[in-house]
Amino acid sequence: xxxxxxxxxxxxxxxxxxxxxxxxxxxxxxxxxxxxxxxxxxxxxxxxxxxxxxxxxxxxxxxxxxxxxxxxxxxxxxxxxxxxxxxxxxxxxxxxxxxxxxxxxxxxxxxxxxxxxxxxxxxxxxxxxxxxxxxxxxxxxxxxxxxxxxxxxxxxxxxxxxxxxxxxxxxxxxxxxxxxxxxxxxxxxxxxxxxxxxxxxxxxxxxxxxxxxxxxxxxxxxxxxxxxxxxxxxxxxxxxxxxxxxxxxxxxxxxxxxxxxxxxxxxxxxxxxxxxxxxxxxxxxxxxxxxxxxxxxxxxxxxxxxxxxxxxxxxxxx
Amino acid sequence: xxxxxxxxxxxxxxxxxxxxxxxxxxxxxxxxxxxxxxxxxxxxxxxxxxxxxxxxxxxxxxxxxxxxxxxxxxxxxxxxxxxxxxxxxxxxxxxxxxxxxxxxxxxxxxxxxxxxxxxxxxxxxxxxxxxxxxxxxxxxxxxxxxxxxxxxxxxxxxxxxxxxxxxxxxxxxxxxxxxxxxxxxxxxxxxxxxxxxxxxxxxxxxxxxxxxxxxxxxxxxxxxxxxxxxxxxxxxxxxxxxxxxxxxxxxxxxxxxxxxxxxxxxxxxxxxxxxxxxxxxxxxxxxxxxxxxxxxxxxxxxxxxxxxxxxx
Numbered sequence: 001x002x003x004x005x006x007x008x009x010x011x012x013x014x015x016x017x018x019x020x021x022x023x024x025x026x027x028x029x030x031x032x033x034x035x036x037x038x039x040x041x042x043x044x045x046x047x048x049x050x051x052x053x054x055x056x057x058x059x060x061x062x063x064x065x066x067x068x069x070x071x072x073x074x075x076x077x078x079x080x081x082x083x084x085x086x087x088x089x090x091x092x093x094x095x096x097x098x099x100x101x102x103x104x105x106x107x108x109x110x111x112x113x114x115x116x117x118x119x120x121x122x123x124x125x126x127x128x129x130x131x132x133x134x135x136x137x138x139x140x141x142x143x144x145x146x147x148x149x150x151x152x153x154x155x156x157x158x159x160x161x162x163x164x165x166x167x168x169x170x171x172x173x174x175x176x177x178x179x180x181x182x183x184x185x186x187x188x189x190x191x192x193x194x195x196x197x198x199x200x201x202x203x204x205x206x207x208x209x210x211x212x213x214x215x216x217x218x219x220x221x222x223x224x225x226x227x228x229x230x231x232x233x234x235x236x237x238x239x240x241x242x243x244x245x246x247x248x249x250x251x252x253x254x255x256x257x258x259x260x261x262x263x264x265x266x267x268x269x270x271x272x273x274x275x276x277x278x279x280x281x282x283x284x285x286x287x288x289x290x291x292x293x294x295x296x297x298x299x300x301x302x303x304x305x306x307x308x309x310x311x312x313x314x315x316x317x318x
Numbered sequence: 319x320x321x322x323x324x325x326x327x328x329x330x331x332x333x334x335x336x337x338x339x340x341x342x343x344x345x346x347x348x349x350x351x352x353x354x355x356x357x358x359x360x361x362x363x364x365x366x367x368x369x370x371x372x373x374x375x376x377x378x379x380x381x382x383x384x385x386x387x388x389x390x391x392x393x394x395x396x397x398x399x400x401x402x403x404x405x406x407x408x409x410x411x412x413x414x415x416x417x418x419x420x421x422x423x424x425x426x427x428x429x430x431x432x433x434x435x436x437x438x439x440x441x442x443x444x445x446x447x448x449x450x451x452x453x454x455x456x457x458x459x460x461x462x463x464x465x466x467x468x469x470x471x472x473x474x475x476x477x478x479x480x481x482x483x484x485x486x487x488x489x490x491x492x493x494x495x496x497x498x499x500x501x502x503x504x505x506x507x508x509x510x511x512x513x514x515x516x517x518x519x520x521x522x523x524x525x526x527x528x529x530x531x532x533x534x535x536x537x538x539x540x541x542x543x544x545x546x547x548x549x550x551x552x553x554x555x556x557x558x559x560x561x562x563x564x565x566x567x568x569x570x571x572x573x574x575x576x577x578x579x580x581x582x583x584x585x586x587x588x589x590x591x592x593x594x595x596x597x598x599x600x601x602x603x604x605x606x607x608x609x610x611x612x613x614x615x616x617x618x619x620x621x622x623x624x625x626x627x628x629x630x
Contacts, residue, residue: 005392013422021408102406106464108372109400110423110471111392316372317363 003113010112014120015127022128027089031082032132036139038078043140045069047147058279061156062256064144065163075140076252080245083167084203086132087174088195090125093188094118094179095311100188105316118311122179122304129171133164158282163255166289169296170248174199176303183310202243210239233265244299247292254289263288323348323475323506324369328378331364331530338364340530341378346475346508351501353517354510355619356527362510363403364530366477369508370400383474396424399468403480403510405460409453413444413463416452417470424471431470438466442496458489465496468505475506482516494520514615524615526622534622538615545618545625547572548587555581555607556598564601568593580606585613 022028046067050060057063068074095118098104108114137160141152152160177198181191214236221228240246250263258279280288324346331339339361346352354362367373369380371387371394379386385393407416414435421431439448442462452460461481468476478497482490490513497520500507511517517524518538526534526541534541542549554565557580565582566574570590575583584594591610598605 004390009392010423010425013419016422017419021410101408102402102404103408105367105372105402106400106405106407106467107423109370109395109398109402110420111396111425112423113391316367 005113007113007115008119009116010110011116011120011123014112014116015124018121018124019127022090022124023131028086028128028132031086031089035082035086035132035136038082039075039136039140040143042068042072042075042078043143044147045072046074047144050148058153059156059159059258060148060150061141061144061152062159062258064140064148065160066256076256079167080170080248080252081203083129083171084174084199086129087125087171088178088192088199090128091121091175091178092182092192092195094121094125095182096186096188096191097182099186108316114312115308118179118308122175125175125179126168126172129175130164130168133167133171137164155282159255159258159285162282162286163252166248166251166255166293166296169293169300170244172300173244173296173303176300176307180303180307180310183307183314202245206243206245207240210236213239230265230267237264241292241295244296247296247299251289251292251296254285254292258282258285260285260288263292321348322346322381324380324382324508326365326369326378326380329365329368329375329380330377331361331368331373332376337530339368339375342530342532344525344532346506348506349501349504350522351497351507351509351520353521353524354508354527355512355514355517355524355615357512357623360527361530362527363479365527366400366479366508366510369477370395370398396471397473398475398477399471399473401461401464401468401476401478401481403483404457405464407452407455407460407463410451412449412451413439413455414448416463417467420467421470426471434470435466438469441469441499442466456489458485458493461485461489461493462496465493465500468500473505475508476500477508479510480512481509482511482513490516514619518615526619528623528626533626538618541615542613542618543587545622546585546613548585549613550586550589551611551613552584552586552591552594553581553607553609553611554584554594554598554605556603556605558603561598561601561603564597565594568597 043064046064046069049067049069050057050063065075068077093100098107107117141160145151174195178191178195181194182188185191185194214232217235218232221232241250254260254263259277261274261280322345324344326342326344329339329342329344330337342365344365354365356362364373368375369382369387371391374388382394383397387394407413408419411419417435418428418431421434426434435448436445439445442465444459444462444466447455447459452463455463481497482493485493494516497507497509509517509521521538523535523537524541525532534544536544539549548570559576559580561582562574562576565571565584568590570586570588570593571584572587573585577583589610591608595605595608
């Protein structure tokens with residue numbers, strides 16, 4: 001049976017409303033304040049230690065993001081922590097919040113499809129995150145110009161923009177997951193806790209699980225030998241990459257460090273003829289990070305599609 | 319005036335073993351106020367959701383203004399305004415912002431929307447609070463805001479689900495007046511409620527729901543005729559027993575129930591007090607009291623469900 005009209009009728013009305021809500025919500029202001037403080041602190045500290053070597057590093061602006069200065073971790077490390085939180089905060093009450101405010105049936109009684117509601121909320125969340133990230137990145141760059149006195153080069157800007165895209169995709173994964181739970185659970189507190197639990201699991205426990213599993217695998221295989229060793233490392237890497245955190249950190253590693261040439265084990269024979277200390281061009285780094293980057297985007301699409309199906313089939317009545 | 323604006327045929331909705339709505343045939347004519355009446359959980363809200371295309375029927379069809387809500391939900395929802403029971407708004411937004419959002423979802427442009435908002439807020443008596451956050455609104459104000467939303471989108475049909483529940487008597491009375499105002503505008507109203515006297519006050523026709531079935535339908539007079547045999551009640555006190563047959567013979571009297579010690583309760587299809595008085599006195603009876611009341615929907619409802627229980 002075919003429905004008349006476009007499923008996107010009213011999409012922009014929903015997007016604009018949700019975007020305005022996010023930008024003015026207390027929740028987002030707290031998070032943005034937090035991110036701002038972290039950004040200024042880490043970048044300031046990094047700039048402090050980089051001032052000595054300004055002339056020597058061709059990618060000083062990328063170093064600004066990745067350098068850690070005790071006791072502060074690097075900007076990127078902090079982002080890996082704060083971006084999932086932002087994603088979760090943007091979406092954990094997207095659907096159940098409408099039910100709880102009793103606005104859902106009134107909203108769906110307007111001449112729009114459900115598609116527009118869910119899609120609009122998701123797009124608005126991404127837009128909010130993109131706005132925050134872009135502002136943040138401009139701030140960091142501005143701070144860098146002030147503290148280092150060097151103008152960023154195009155290749156640094158390019159890598160920076162791809163870093164933003166990867167971060168957006170990473171945040172999108174957690175946002176899609178939070179949205180999925182906001183469809184399945186009727187209480188916003190439950191969906192928030194469920195998403196945080198999944199995030200904690202991947203952030204803290206997944207590496208432990210991977211190590212345990214690969215130890216078991218090593219026991220099963222038993223025999224030594226380079227080939228088996230290599231196979232074990234491959235398995236470990238594969239398992240580890242099931243976590244969006246690993247995918248993100250590898251993508252960022254490749255994008256922000258032009259001297260990184262491989263994200264897995266490299267045999268000494270493969271390094272034959274390599275010129276040490278040379279930097280990869282941007283597109284080569286992109287190729288390197290491509291599988292991780294697309295995997296992140298695939299995870300966003302899969303999670304969102306699942307939430308979409310569940311929402312379409314949900315009864316309007318509580 | 320006789321075209322059907324809402325028509326359902328064999329409309330059925332099952333949730334697993336539970337049949338929420340069972341083979342419903344409903345017909346609403348343009349410009350009338352129809353009351354869906356029944357206890358909680360009798361299928362009123364499910365019926366409304368199916369008419370709006372928000373829930374898919376298990377069987378049967380619905381047509382709203384000639385459109386199928388399943389195939390043409392946008393056409394239906396553009397023309398039908400829905401006020402859910404205990405309607406919610408975005409509390410942190412003002413009344414104006416809430417309505418602007420609805421206007422944008424309905425594709426009304428900004429200038430037109432602002433003009434309409436002024437107009438309907440004036441009519442709903444909310445003009446002074448239009449820029450206050452809805453979180454500060456009382457329940458009655460929210461209901462009026464919801465009604466204003468229907469007016470703003472120029473709905474041809476208004477579907478109101480339990481609109482007066484939880485309102486104080488004065489606010490409820492005021493709200494009923496506004497519903498009559500909708501009728502005056504030529505808007506067809508479908509009203510669900512279990513507050514009978516309110517339904518009686520505004521509805522042209524009512525349908526009585528019980529366990530997902532519409533068991534009775536018609537004008538209030540027709541219903542009381544069918545269930546009670548008449549819509550008038552006459553209390554007679556004559557201080558004499560054995561007048562049943564005499565009273566039952568009065569034209570218009572449908573049923574005579576002796577109460578005690580010379581008191582009788584008559585149910586009649588018309589006002590026949592003078593004839594009753596004449597006959598009682600003519601028999602030499604001592605007529606002490608003769609009071610008259612019109613029955614209310616409560617009586618119809620109570621009697622119907624009493625009998626239904628008796629049969630079960």
